[in-house]
Amino acid sequence: MAIPAWLQDAVFYEIYPQSFYDANGDGIGDLKGIIEKLDYVRQLGATAIWLNPCFVSPFQDAGYDVADYRRVAPRYGTNDDLVRLFHEAHRRGLRVILDLVAGHTSVKHPWFKASAEALPNAYSNYYIWSDDWGSSDPAYRFINGYSDRNGNYMINFFHCQPALNYGFRDPDPQQPWQLPMDHPDVLRVREELRDIMKFWLDLGCDGFRVDMASSLVRGPQAEAGLRELWQDYRSWLERNYPEAILVSEWSDPAAAITAGFHLDFMVHFGAPGYTSLLRQENFRIHNSAFGGGSGHSFFDRSGRGSARTFADELTDQLQRTAGLGFVSVPTGNHDLGRLRQGRSPEEVKVALTGLLLLPGVPFLYYGDEIGLDYLTGLISKEGGYNRTGSRTPMPWTADPERAGFSTADPECFYLPPGPPDRPNVEESEADPESILNLTRQLLQLRHAHPALQAAGAYRTLIAGERQPYFYWRESEREGFLVALNPASEPRSARFALAGADRARPVLITPGVELDVRPGATTLTLPPVSYAVYQLDL
Numbered sequence: 001m002a003i004p005a006w007l008q009d010a011v012f013y014e015i016y017p018q019s020f021y022d023a024n025g026d027g028i029g030d031l032k033g034i035i036e037k038l039d040y041v042r043q044l045g046a047t048a049i050w051l052n053p054c055f056v057s058p059f060q061d062a063g064y065d066v067a068d069y070r071r072v073a074p075r076y077g078t079n080d081d082l083v084r085l086f087h088e089a090h091r092r093g094l095r096v097i098l099d100l101v102a103g104h105t106s107v108k109h110p111w112f113k114a115s116a117e118a119l120p121n122a123y124s125n126y127y128i129w130s131d132d133w134g135s136s137d138p139a140y141r142f143i144n145g146y147s148d149r150n151g152n153y154m155i156n157f158f159h160c161q162p163a164l165n166y167g168f169r170d171p172d173p174q175q176p177w178q179l180p181m182d183h184p185d186v187l188r189v190r191e192e193l194r195d196i197m198k199f200w201l202d203l204g205c206d207g208f209r210v211d212m213a214s215s216l217v218r219g220p221q222a223e224a225g226l227r228e229l230w231q232d233y234r235s236w237l238e239r240n241y242p243e244a245i246l247v248s249e250w251s252d253p254a255a256a257i258t259a260g261f262h263l264d265f266m267v268h269f270g271a272p273g274y275t276s277l278l279r280q281e282n283f284r285i286h287n288s289a290f291g292g293g294s295g296h297s298f299f300d301r302s303g304r305g306s307a308r309t310f311a312d313e314l315t316d317q318l319q320r321t322a323g324l325g326f327v328s329v330p331t332g333n334h335d336l337g338r339l340r341q342g343r344s345p346e347e348v349k350v351a352l353t354g355l356l357l358l359p360g361v362p363f364l365y366y367g368d369e370i371g372l373d374y375l376t377g378l379i380s381k382e383g384g385y386n387r388t389g390s391r392t393p394m395p396w397t398a399d400p401e402r403a404g405f406s407t408a409d410p411e412c413f414y415l416p417p418g419p420p421d422r423p424n425v426e427e428s429e430a431d432p433e434s435i436l437n438l439t440r441q442l443l444q445l446r447h448a449h450p451a452l453q454a455a456g457a458y459r460t461l462i463a464g465e466r467q468p469y470f471y472w473r474e475s476e477r478e479g480f481l482v483a484l485n486p487a488s489e490p491r492s493a494r495f496a497l498a499g500a501d502r503a504r505p506v507l508i509t510p511g512v513e514l515d516v517r518p519g520a521t522t523l524t525l526p527p528v529s530y531a532v533y534q535l536d537l
């Protein structure tokens with residue numbers, strides 16, 4: 001499988017459309033608003049955008065409950081606006097990937113309405129139904145009593161998100177409602193998804209982030225089935241749209257990439273490394289899967305966390321995906337806590353330096369580049385629950401009431417912008433020491449050096465209890481040492497690095513000391529600091 005060359009130097013910016021910029025003054029962000037801010041995205045150093053779902057939906061899960069895959073939700077604009085967004089983005093050298101909710105629809109989708117009817121019809125098998133209302137398999141989540149159909153439907157997430165039927169890899173013969181992957185009705189669902197991809201690719205999108213990508217196939221051998229399914233889509237994509245990419249929400253890059261994805265996130269769903277790096281414990285939604293750990297994350301001033309779990313997991317994932325696809329460690333997303341949560345701006349800078357220079361493809365969640373904080377105390381919005389506080393409007397200006405997000409009465413805002421002392425783009429741009437300006441510098445550095453890009457080599461130099469985290473990035477002619485001390489006490493470590501005497505600092509907080517002696521180099525970092533050194537090889 002080929003990897004499109006543009007991914008090597010890609011940096012994604014995730015835009016939550018309802019909260020980015022409201023161009024028509026109704027209090028909800030929209031596509032025209034995104035178009036108006038494309039220059040900002042470009043100047044940040046992003047090369048691509050991941051747009052969260054923007055399709056017709058009853059918004060019971062903020063748009064992850066799609067009712068029409070081929071139509072933009074009126075609150076965001078029209079299909080023409082989305083096409084214009086592709087075009088305007090491309091003009092600026094930016095790609096746009098859409099969110100493909102592949103595993104489930106809304107209960108309001110016409111397919112589901114037909115499927116829920118009592119009498120068999122063309123859509124009966126589009127979803128997974130048990131064959132009697134009084135029975136369902138406890139291994140899965142079912143909803144009963146929904147309609148006149150004598151059966152219960154399987155869900156993926158909320159009750160309003162019935163699971164589409166991609167079949168069971170190895171159906172249980174005792175359970176005739178479990179259809180095999182090659183059942184003609186199931187194959188029709190597979191075709192439907194391909195047609196939806198084709199529809200948007202033909203209109204100019206550059207690929208998809210696939211929601212809950214590992215949820216599509218069922219049964220004990222589901223993983224083999226998932227590989228079959230996604231490899232099928234991938235080869236079709238490669239034949240017809242060789243520049244387009246598939247990004248998965250799978251959280252096991254080795255599994256996702258060998259199944260056919262170009263790139264997968266190394267977060268939640270059983271990836272303790274991410275939690276141990278960035279504390280996210282207030283998000284119980286994904287926490288059950290995190291398990292164990294020291295309870296402290298590395299990027300905390302307590303200094304009690306360690307980067308070891310993360311570094312080992314990253315190393316392992318990189319080895320298993322080398323040459324096949326990329327790992328992404330995002331700064332956050334619409335389901336997680338904010339990077340800024342419980343951290344000072346200086347602490348955020350240390351974390352961003354660490355995250356944006358890692359191998360693979362960085363994903364920056366809108367607002368993280370200015371240090372936007374989680375907003376506590378909000379009532380759940382559109383199925384957000386505790387995720388709601390990470391989905392607030394992007395503050396563009398210092399305007400205390402409207403934050404430059406919208407001209408609407410703040411009462412009508414999708415979500416409130418939070419306290420007036422919030423960071424904002426306008427002031428961040430003017431402040432050379434801002435998180436925003438560091439983000440820009442980090443991304444510029446990344447774009448200028450293949451060693452820091454997706455396929456540049458990665459090696460952990462130092463990671464352990466009460467230790468800073470040092471890692472090394474390298475390509476043919478040059479290498480970079482990235483050193484991070486998020487703790488509120490100084491930290492130093494000795495390590496071996498050939499040619500360390502030639503290392504020159506390229507981004508550094510004051511007070512960092514590099515002491516090169518024959519055979520051993522010692523780097524001492526003051527509290528809450530970072531250093532990036534460049535070395536010609």
Ligand code: GLC
Nearest residue numbers: 061064157211212249334335
């Ligand atoms: C993914 C999305 C999340 C959504 C869920 C169900 O995890 O990121 O926001 O609620 O899938 O579609």
Ligand code: CA
Nearest residue numbers: 022024028030
């Ligand atoms: Ca609007």
